[in-house]
Amino acid sequence: MFEEIIAALVRADVRFVVIGGVAATIQGSARFTNDIDICYDTAPDNVERLVKLLAGWNAYLRGVERGLPFVMDSKAFRITPVMTLTTDVGDIDVLDVVSGVGDFAAVLKASEVVEIGDVEFRSLELDALIASKRASGRPKDVEQLIELEAIRALKRRETIE
Amino acid sequence: MTLSDFALLVDAPPKWVLNTLAVLGSGVRYTVPIAERLALVRVLNRDLGIALPRAWSLAGAALLRPVGQSNVVSVVAGDGSVTVAIDIHRLQAAVATRRSQLATMHAPRRAGRKPRRSSNPLSAAQRYGLDVSVLQANLKRSPSERLRQLDAMASFRSRVRRKP
Numbered sequence: 001m002f003e004e005i006i007a008a009l010v011r012a013d014v015r016f017v018v019i020g021g022v023a024a025t026i027q028g029s030a031r032f033t034n035d036i037d038i039c040y041d042t043a044p045d046n047v048e049r050l051v052k053l054l055a056g057w058n059a060y061l062r063g064v065e066r067g068l069p070f071v072m073d074s075k076a077f078r079i080t081p082v083m084t085l086t087t088d089v090g091d092i093d094v095l096d097v098v099s100g101v102g103d104f105a106a107v108l109k110a111s112e113v114v115e116i117g118d119v120e121f122r123s124l125e126l127d128a129l130i131a132s133k134r135a136s137g138r139p140k141d142v143e144q145l146i147e148l149e150a151i152r153a154l155k156r157r158e159t160i161e
Numbered sequence: 162m163t164l165s166d167f168a169l170l171v172d173a174p175p176k177w178v179l180n181t182l183a184v185l186g187s188g189v190r191y192t193v194p195i196a197e198r199l200a201l202v203r204v205l206n207r208d209l210g211i212a213l214p215r216a217w218s219l220a221g222a223a224l225l226r227p228v229g230q231s232n233v234v235s236v237v238a239g240d241g242s243v244t245v246a247i248d249i250h251r252l253q254a255a256v257a258t259r260r261s262q263l264a265t266m267h268a269p270r271r272a273g274r275k276p277r278r279s280s281n282p283l284s285a286a287q288r289y290g291l292d293v294s295v296l297q298a299n300l301k302r303s304p305s306e307r308l309r310q311l312d313a314m315a316s317f318r319s320r321v322r323r324k325p
Contacts (some may be wrong), residue, residue, distance in 0.1 A: 001315050002308060025311045026304045030295045032314055061257055063264030069253040076251070080258045084265040090315070093266060116305040123304075143289065150286035151296055158300070 001090040002036050007119045008089070012053045015041035017111045018123040019098055019132065024144060026114055027126045028151045031144060035062075035084075035091035039107045039124075042096050047074045050094065057087035100135025101128050126152055162191040170196035170259050173203050181206075184213045197256050198224055201247065209245065223247050 002022055009016055018026070021033025040050055055072050062084045077083070081096045097103050101110055101124070110128035113120055124132070126148065133145040168175040170193065181199065182189050189195055198220045205216035223234050235244050286293055299307060 001319075002312050022308070022311065025307050028296055028299045028307065030292075030299055032318075033311070034315060034318070061261035064257060064261045068257040068260070069250050070257060071251055071254040076254065076258070079251070079255050082262050082266065083258055084261045114304050114308075116308055143291075146282070146286050146289050147291055147296070149282035150291065150293060151300070153282040154293070154296060154300055 003116055003119075005036055005089055005092060006116065006121050008053060009038070009050075010119050010121055012049050014050050014053065015043070015046045015104075016050075016122070017104070017107045018114075018121060019095070019107065019129075020093065021144075023124040023129055024148060026123045027129060027148070028154075029144070029147055031147065035093055037093040037095065039095050039098050039104055041104045041108075042077070044074060047077050051077065054085065054087065054092075054094075057089050059085040059087045059092070062086040062091055098124070098128075098132050100131040100133070126155070164191070166263055167191040167196060169263055170256055171199045171203060172255070172259060173199070177203070181213055185217050193256065193260065194224070197253055200256055201252055205245070219245075223249065 006018065016038040018036065019039050020035075020037030021029070021031065022036045024031065025033065040046060051072060051074055059072055060066070061068065061070055077094075077096070083094045085092050085094065098107050101107050107124065107128070108122065110125050111122040112125050114123045130145065130148050130152065133141040133148060162170075164175050164178065168178045171178055173181075178199065181202065198217070201220035201223065202213065202216045205211045205219060206213055211219065234249055235246050283293055286296075302310070
């Protein structure tokens with residue numbers, strides 16, 4: 001599911017960085033997540049490609065009843081910086097800014113290249129993930145923050161040893 | 162619905178919502194139709210400089226009108242020399258998108274002070290009840306192995322159903 005979504009985004013030439021729970025898993029988190037969060041470049045050509053891909057996956061709003069007004073186009077992405085979607089391939093949240101990190105340029109700077117098979121993509125680094133969890137301040141992020149800080153301590157210890 | 166939730170639907174700071182409702186008078190409830198109306202009021206007031214009571218009235222009229230195929234309604238503002246075209250469908254879609262965010266992602270900020278940074282994050286994790294050995298085992302895997310493990314868990318979860 002996640003691998004399929006990432007590979008499709010890469011194939012569609014969408015500029016994005018994996019953030020949130022999947023990025024935390026890549027860093028070593030043991031927490032389960034059901035959706036993938038990405039931060040995307042808001043350049044018009046990139047948004048067009050993202051919209052086309054999501055429309056092809058029959059994206060619709062998650063957590064609300066079917067039949068509500070919904071527009072999946074570039075203008076909608078300009079108006080709403082966060083979209084929480086359910087699609088044929090899984091749940092996906094698309095954001096144009098990450099709290100505690102910044103816009104796509106800042107997120108890109110705070111990301112690293114990850115490989116799965118022959119697919120290369122960017123995922124948020126551990127320090128930036130910690131900063132985003134700290135900034136969001138949601139109760140559910142507190143546990144994740146504790147876990148991520150423990151992972152950072154383990155990685156540092158590993159480097160020293 | 163809390164003020165914070167309602168403000169998210171309107172796409173305005175909670176303070177703006179409170180001040181606007183104070184200007185418009187009491188009796189306005191935190192509902193989705195009112196959020197749609199206030200979202201439109203905010204645009205009319207902020208972007209076009211229309212006074213709040215007039216914007217409230219224009220927004221009410223626009224949302225009540227039967228929409229045509231284009232979903233665009235026109236309202237006459239000012240002294241009649243200005244006509245504003247409002248895409249009601251897009252406005253309602255934006256509110257619906259924020260409703261989805263509210264249902265799945267949004268949570269009010271944690272009250273009180275931010276959690277203190279522990280001098281020993283591993284002890285803090287153990288005190289919290291996290292199994293550090295699981296994290297150590299995870300770190301021995303490559304990032305792609307971790308991602309594939311998560312994928313397998315997600316796939317398992319989607320296939321498992323409780324027997325009725």
